[in-house]
Structures are given as C-alpha cells and as structure tokens.
Amino acid sequence: MTLNAQEAETEVKDSIVVQEKYGMRLGADLSKITRSFIGKDYMGFEINGDYRLSKRLYIAGEIGSEKKTSTNNYLSSTAKGTYLKAGVDYNMYENWAGMENLIYSGLRFGLANFNQNLNSYTIYDTNSVTWGQNEVIDNEKFSGLTSGWIELLLGLKTEVLKNLFLGLNLQIKARLFESQPDNFENIYIPGFGRTYDSGKFSVGFGYNISYLIPLYRKDR
C-alpha cells in the first residue's frame, strides 16, 4: 500500500514536463538607431543574434557599422567603419515554468575595420595671442585601421510578446590591439567606442529588440 502510493507520486512528478524553446534570436540595437536620428555627429546600426546551445548557454554575436565625429577645442575627427563581435551569453536567471527571460553575463571578442579622417585642427600654442590663431582644414584620411578587444557584458532580455524580446545590456571593453595612424591616434573605434588617454578600457550599452525563431523544443 505504502509502496504503491510512493510510486504514484513519482509518476505525477514526471508527468509535469516543462519544455523550453530553442532557436535563433535576431534583433537590432534601438539606441544606435535613435542616436543616429538625434545627433548630427553619429550614425550607426547594429544587428545582433544568438543561438541557444543548452539550458543556460548561447552563442551570441553582433555585427554593426558606425560613423562618429569627435570635436573639441583643438581637434575634429571622424571615425567610420564596421565591426564584428562574437562570443557567448550565459543565462544566470532561474525562470518560472513557462517563462523564458534572461539575466545574462556575456563574453565577446570584437574586431573593427575602420578609417579615421582628421577634419581640422588648431595648433596648440599658448603664445598664439601675438600672431593670432587659425584653424587648419586638413581632411587627411587614415585608412585600413584595425582594432580588437575583449568585452564583458551584463544584460537582460524579456519576452514582451510571444517570441519578441526587449533587452538591455552594459558592456565593459578592454582593447587588445589597434593599428595607430601616423602622427595621430584612434579617437573612436567603431564597436569599441571612444578611447581614453588613461588606458585600454571603454564602456558601452545596448538597448535591443529581437525576435526568436523557435526551431525545436527541449525538456527543461
């Protein structure tokens, strides 16, 4: 009698089979599109995608293009190019049955191919009061520049409608290599963001919309 009851209980437990969707998610970065419309000094877009490998692991990547003009008192330059980022996302979030949201950390290797145009400059001269100062319109183009970096991500993706996800992420990047233009430097690297005098780090963020194409279902 006791034995039978136990067996029955086990059977009940087994019958609640939760399945999760596996497939390919494709999307775009909304923040880059928005920035392109707001400001004159930025144009960019990014397509992102991921493919689910296991319960927690996804292969993920982004491909994009950016054009950014940076201007200060002495210097104006425009960086333009494309980039590719590839890596993995790891879902740290334990979903309730039937929900498939993500709070994830990710790792990427990024690679950019770009050029940089030195638009204009004003010679830095604290004694220029005497003879006056003039802006030099240079328009010198430095082509064929490359840079690679490693990136850590922290983000979330929420299913807002069936198979439609909205996501936010924060990126911390460390530059591994870059080709420097002669008698100039890389002010902005597409995909990596602006560079800093103090080191090889940069930060970024993404605000994504994506659609999941379910390919198959698998038990949780």
Added chain:
Amino acid sequence: MKKYYLFLSLVALLSFSCEKDDVCPATTQTTPRMVIEFYDIAAPEEIKLVPGLFAIGVDSNGNEVPIHNELVSTRSFIALPLQNNSNQTQFKLYESYDLIDSIVNGNPDTISITYEIETVYLSRACGYINNYSIQTFSIASESERWMNNSEVLITQVTNENEIHVKVLH
C-alpha cells in the same frame, strides 16, 4: 553577488564618463618659442646682459605687432613666438628701450628668421603643436647695429629649455 557585480559596473561607467580627457591641461608642453641668448662680443663664451631689452613683432606688411606679455627689462635671453602659418617671422629687438611721452627711444635692430614647420601630434585634448626647423637667422644691416653677430646653435626648436640662437653684442 549579482547586485555587487551590477554595482561595480555602474561605478566603472561613472568613472569613465567623468574623465577630463577633452580638456587640455595648462601644464602641457605648448608650441615652443625660439630662445635667443646674448653673449659678449669681446669674450664670446661669456653671457652679457642687454640693457632695456624689448622685442616687438613685425608682420609681412611691415606693421608692428606687440608681443603678448613682453616687457622691457635688462636680461641675457629672450623667447620669441614664431608665426604658426608662415615660414618667416620678423622682430625688432630694442636695446635701451624707453618710452617717454609716446616717443620711443632706444636702438632697434631687425632680425628675420626663416624656418620649416613640423606639426606634431600631442593628445586628443591638445591636438597638435608646431616644432620649427630654423633655416636662416639674419640681422638686417644698418649703420647702428647693436647685435654684431649670430650663430644658430640648435636648428630644431622643440622646447624652450635650450638656447637655439646665440647673439654676440
């Protein structure tokens, strides 16, 4: 643990955005001026003061251009700003300069420097500075010259800590 991670990320983001990379620090080495030191014509190895030394710029049309922060004083060296957008600059150097009732007293000699400009990248905040390569340094000939002779010691003007031209008087 997750909260700690997020907090760290936020701190990193804030510290990056506050960086003053776009402001050129006042301590930065600027475009250098050309430095002249004055020596004794009777003893060419000995520095000799010029009484009431005063410099004034002369533009390509022959008009006088006051030099910023230039004051009359007795000294043995002077730093002069070269024009950034020309390959030649002229100055009038006065000995015993004096201004009494708007009348200039003293002995002016005209010097003329020709040079090549090299533009050197410094940083994103300061952009470029000029370095100069002195081609010629000449003192205009006239009857009452107080500067007798000159010698270019260092042709590359990259900083103001060295003497570029030696003048004997």
